[in-house]
Amino acid sequence: MSTATTDALVGYTYSQVDDPFLRVQNSFVEPQELNMRPRTYYYLHSTSQPKVFGEYKAPPQTQLTQLGDIIIRKNGGNPLKRFPSDLLGKYRPLEVLGEGGFAEVYKVVRKNDGKIVAIKVPRINQGTSKLFIKEVSIWLHLNHPNIVRLYDADILPIPHLEMEYVEGVKINGKIVRNLDEYPKPMREDIALKIIKGIAEGLKHAHSRGIYHLDLKPLNILLTRDLTPKITDWGLAKIAVRTFSGSISGYTPLYAAPEQLAPSKYGGVDERTDVWQIGVIFYELLTGKLPFDGYTYEEIRGKIVDEGYNFKPPSTFSPKLAKYNKIFEKLLAKKKENRYQTIPEFLTDLKELEINKLKTTLSKRALRH
Numbered sequence: 001m002s003t004a005t006t007d008a009l010v011g012y013t014y015s016q017v018d019d020p021f022l023r024v025q026n027s028f029v030e031p032q033e034l035n036m037r038p039r040t041y042y043y044l045h046s047t048s049q050p051k052v053f054g055e056y057k058a059p060p061q062t063q064l065t066q067l068g069d070i071i072i073r074k075n076g077g078n079p080l081k082r083f084p085s086d087l088l089g090k091y092r093p094l095e096v097l098g099e100g101g102f103a104e105v106y107k108v109v110r111k112n113d114g115k116i117v118a119i120k121v122p123r124i125n126q127g128t129s130k131l132f133i134k135e136v137s138i139w140l141h142l143n144h145p146n147i148v149r150l151y152d153a154d155i156l157p158i159p160h161l162e163m164e165y166v167e168g169v170k171i172n173g174k175i176v177r178n179l180d181e182y183p184k185p186m187r188e189d190i191a192l193k194i195i196k197g198i199a200e201g202l203k204h205a206h207s208r209g210i211y212h213l214d215l216k217p218l219n220i221l222l223t224r225d226l227t228p229k230i231t232d233w234g235l236a237k238i239a240v241r242t243f244s245g246s247i248s249g250y251t252p253l254y255a256a257p258e259q260l261a262p263s264k265y266g267g268v269d270e271r272t273d274v275w276q277i278g279v280i281f282y283e284l285l286t287g288k289l290p291f292d293g294y295t296y297e298e299i300r301g302k303i304v305d306e307g308y309n310f311k312p313p314s315t316f317s318p319k320l321a322k323y324n325k326i327f328e329k330l331l332a333k334k335k336e337n338r339y340q341t342i343p344e345f346l347t348d349l350k351e352l353e354i355n356k357l358k359t360t361l362s363k364r365a366l367r368h
Contacts, residue, residue: 135234146201278330
């Protein structure tokens, strides 16, 4: 996770709240710009504990006043010391895998059998503890190579999830654990391998009437052979209920029109996942997002505006022209114009591969 450093906070007042968080307030009357690193994560201030404001991937020169009173995560302290003492009888912590406003994730050893697993400790309140069990219990029934296996979920002694540990892949000497951290754009063959794996995982879930609704690169974990595994099933809804002050329970950059403007586009369903896998696929191939912007309002406006069209992949490379029509169906603003199911999308990908093979064979035949 990217961090903002204190030397970037010139002109702003800040005070320590709860290591490793800083509380930041604009000290100017007029809106001022604050230089931050891209993909910095922001957290809404709370008197009790940080509440998630939204996973906002900020470009440089983001106006702090547009985000409001926030908390910015910074480096500091030994993160393993924050491992819940209530869970020490069951697990031995090894490493912090991820931290956020909603949850912390640890690599641990399960003491009863020595198995290495991952533990996610969400910050939820008493009012959402029942919802937590209801939502994540759906995840327990998903068993597929492209879905992170959930072994157990409980609210005692504290709410926590025990799940499959996914080791990540080594890229340029660094361990990359999720798709968000993987350099983009990526090679076309790698992008296809990853997106087909995500689609297969979704196909399995959809066949059981289960939709993710919060697909984003951060929720796609990677194994050492680049097998993608979808994680965090059902957690977006819990985040919304727990953090009522947040802008949403999902990342706006990957949100579908029906999530941002339900009165106009209707409710969510499996086609919402179709949209989100489309955004991810676009980013893998082009290194860009189809709907980007400097503020939440700008991003939302582009997504819900029927008159705003994303740049076709061929804009970035002529070699990607064969995907133009696929993205027209993946990212159609109206659900009825999208692929209606994941298998429909996979069928079109398969046809592209067959056509590519036919072209290759024809060229070889001409040489001989």
